[in-house]
Amino acid sequence: MGQSELEMVDHLANTEINSQRIAAVENCFGASGQPLALPGRVLLGEGILTKECRKKPKPRIFFLFNDILVYGSIIINKRKYNSQHIIPLEDVTLETLPDTLQMKNRWMIKTSKKSFVVSAASLTERKEWISHLEECIKHLLTKTGRQPCREHAAPWIPDKATDICMRCTHTKFSTLTRRHHCRKCGFVVCADCSRHRFLMPRLSPKPLRVCNLCYRQLLADEKKEAEAERRQAEPIRSAIQGYEPSSGDDSDKSDDDKAEHWPADTEFYTSEVSWSSFHS
Numbered sequence: 189m190g191q192s193e194l195e196m197v198d199h200l201a202n203t204e205i206n207s208q209r210i211a212a213v214e215n216c217f218g219a220s221g222q223p224l225a226l227p228g229r230v231l232l233g234e235g236i237l238t239k240e241c242r243k244k245p246k247p248r249i250f251f252l253f254n255d256i257l258v259y260g261s262i263i264i265n266k267r268k269y270n271s272q273h274i275i276p277l278e279d280v281t282l283e284t285l286p287d288t289l290q291m292k293n294r295w296m297i298k299t300s301k302k303s304f305v306v307s308a309a310s311l312t313e314r315k316e317w318i319s320h321l322e323e324c325i326k327h328l329l330t331k332t333g334r335q336p337c338r339e340h341a342a343p344w345i346p347d348k349a350t351d352i353c354m355r356c357t358h359t360k361f362s363t364l365t366r367r368h369h370c371r372k373c374g375f376v377v378c379a380d381c382s383r384h385r386f387l388m389p390r391l392s393p394k395p396l397r398v399c400n401l402c403y404r405q406l407l408a409d410e411k412k413e414a415e416a417e418r419r420q421a422e423p424i425r426s427a428i429q430g431y432e433p434s435s436g437d438d439s440d441k442s443d444d445d446k447a448e449h450w451p452a453d454t455e456f457y458t459s460e461v462s463w464s465s466f467h468s
Contacts, residue, residue, distance in 0.1 A: 197254050200230045213251055217260060221272040230254045233320060233466030235313070236262070238291065240305040242347055242369070245291060248306075252317075252466075253277075254324055257297070275299055278328040279337050282318055298340040300390055305343060320466060341391060342374035353378040355399050372402035 200206040209231045210224050232252045239248040239259075249269055251258040255277055260269040275297075285294040285305060293314040294307045308314040329336060345354070347367050353359040359378040361367050368382045369375070371391060377399045384403040385395035398406065 196232060197230045201228055206230055213258070216267060216269045217272050218268070218270075220270045221260070222274060224253070224256075224258065228254075229256075232324070233316075235308075235317070235465060236265075237306040237308055237317070240291065240294075240307075240346060242344055244346070244348070245307075250306075252320055252324070255328060257321070275302075277321070277325050278332060278334055280321065280325055281337055281340060282321060282325075284314075284318070296343060298337075298343075300337055300339055301341055303341045303343040316466065339390070342370075342372060344369045344374045345376050347376060350376050353381050355381040355401060368397060370399035370402055371396040372398045372406065375399055 207225065210229070213231065213234075214221060214224050230253060232254055234249070234251045236247050237250050237259075238245045247262055248259050249262050249265070257275045257277060257280065259273050259275075261271040262269055279299045279301075281298040283296040283298060285296055287294060291305075291307045293309070293311050294305055295314060295318060296303060296305050308317060325336075328334075351361055353361075354375040355377045359365065359380065361376075361378070365378065367376050368379060370377055370382055371388065372386075382397050382399045384398055384400065386398045386403055386406050387395045388406075
């Protein structure tokens with residue numbers, strides 16, 4: 189973390205003003221949100237960003253803490269939010285994106301469970317957000333000794349990006365012919381091109397809809413992994429042949445077996461207005 193961010197965290201940690209700021213965020217989310225106050229957690233900044241959603245771009249409120257990124261839907265700005273999402277920063281990777289006709293100052297927030305595109309009101313604001321995020325991520329990875337996340341969920345391509353299936357390229361979407369999204373590649377596809385579901389534990393405990401191409405690739409990858417595990421196990425089986433199994437009653441169950449979980453899951457401003465503020 190840069191010296192300014194480190195100094196900010198040290199300065200604000202366990203202070204009354206930081207506790208009040210976090211309590212205000214919790215109050216805005218109300219009962220629909222999760223508790224956010226933790227020892228050592230600091231609210232570094234907040235602001236409105238435009239999130240590229242499936243149907244259309246929508247304003248979302250974002251809160252940057254020194255260890256998590258929180259965002260939600262705006263009901264009444266600075267008073268009421270819902271649909272809270274909490275993302276651990278050590279799971280985040282950022283990617284700057286080029287402007288489009290509709291959206292400027294864009295970048296992608298990539299995680300293992302969900303990836304999405306946001307845009308800021310100005311280039312300066314985007315630089316601020318990315319700078320603060322990258323410093324927090326760097327500090328957390330250094331602190332935990334973890335490597336940056338290399339496997340990311342594919343962002344969903346917006347519905348309006350295509351009028352035809354992106355796999356077969358001939359099925360036209362209409363009020364009767366629905367759009368679907370492949371959870372592996374993010375493509376917009378028709379029902380015939382996404383008949384299969386596949387279990388991807390990284391994304392969900394339930395099997396998810398995937399396009400036919402990704403389904404075949406996932407099956408092939410699963411087969412390769414099973415074959416690799418079988419080959420790896422063969423020398424072990426050979427080595428233990430002839431030995432009698434232990435008759436001891438010691439249990440080998442461990443708390444280490446417990447799985448880790450992390451918490452759930454029209455332009456409305458002018459480009460010259462800055463909506464983000466970073467605390468000091």
